[in-house]
């Protein structure tokens with residue numbers, strides 16, 4: 001009960017601040033940055049910077065490896081990485097996701113082994129997270145609603161929010177979809193949450209007449225939602241597909257009524273590290289002003305974000321045109337002049353889907369500097385797609401790439417689907 005009260009207070013605070021500082025977000029962030037600095041005094045890593053009154057711009061830029069290397073010193077709750085890993089791994093093995101250490105919830109982010117992030121949150125931080133999800137994703141209603149949540153791992157976070165009005169049901173994505181059909185039909189969820197590849201499977205079941213549900217809201221999470229997958233899903237479900245952009249580093253962005261993502265500028269400071277001369281793509285460098293047990297200060301994400309300058313909703317929160325993928329999804333080839341050439345996944349995606357309007361399902365893996373593996377769901381179009389990709393690469397001065405056919409989609413049940421991916425070692 002106490003946690004629910006905390007959520008309610010966090011929600012009121014979030015809404016009041018957003019309303020009060022509507023046109024002065026800078027002031028709100030300044031105020032929150034000041035109060036965060038007081039918490040940073042408990043972080044051996046940041047303490048000196050605070051005492052020296054260092055401006056935020058001069059704080060070191062972090063990335064995953066720097067962050068994990070200084071894990072013990074960065075956090076303000078005195079937890080060591082080895083202890084946190086032990087707790088999180090045990091929870092993962094036993095599939096019991098309610099582990100805490102000194103009252104702090106510990107979680108492991110998905111990722112390749114050795115490259116997994118640790119997520120830590122105090123109860124107050126979890127309350128903030130839930131409040132933000134209620135405010136910006138699920139919405140508040142006095143009607144009874146049920147949420148069908150397709151997840152890799154259950155989390156005590158969601159169960160703790162369940163109430164008379166809002167019921168969460170979990171569907172384990174490690175199980176095949178056929179095993180969920182009956183439960184999904186019986187539940188008739190008002191809200192459906194899943195990653196795009198799972199939403200597409202559900203959409204296929206709807207088209208085959210196996211599933212008959214009519215959720216009022218659909219939320220895509222965890223994977224890149226490409227424009228064509230979004231259109232396909234919107235056609236089947238007959239509504240806007242909403243998104244949540246979140247990672248170990250925080251709840252970053254949620255969609256407005258137009259289905260466009262906006263960063264949570266009321267508690268995040270977003271710096272943009274542009275990746276191209278046209279300033280179209282950038283890596284976000286984020287500072288989360290509400291995370292205190294595990295401070296996220298100037299943390300550079302390797303996601304590739306496309307700039308969006310305006311949104312019909314007129315929100316003052318930074319809009320995102322699309323998330324293109326991660327920097328390790330960028331393909332790298334050697335040109336005819338022996339120069340290294342980067343090709344962003346969006347170029348590959350466009351060439352493929354523009355080959356024929358019925359092509360929606362495909363995957364591309366770069367195996368080496370000169371070999372890519374291509375899977376096209378509608379295999380009769382493979383040769384055409386291959387020709388189109390080859391002529392695109394030639395237009396970029398790359399003649400030497402061999403495109404091999406893959407007969408299966410590069411995707412394992414329960415894993416994230418990445419349509420374009422670079423697996424070559426040299427990247």
Ligand SMILES: [Zn+2]
Pocket residue numbers: 256257258260262311312313314315319
């Ligand atoms: Zn908008």
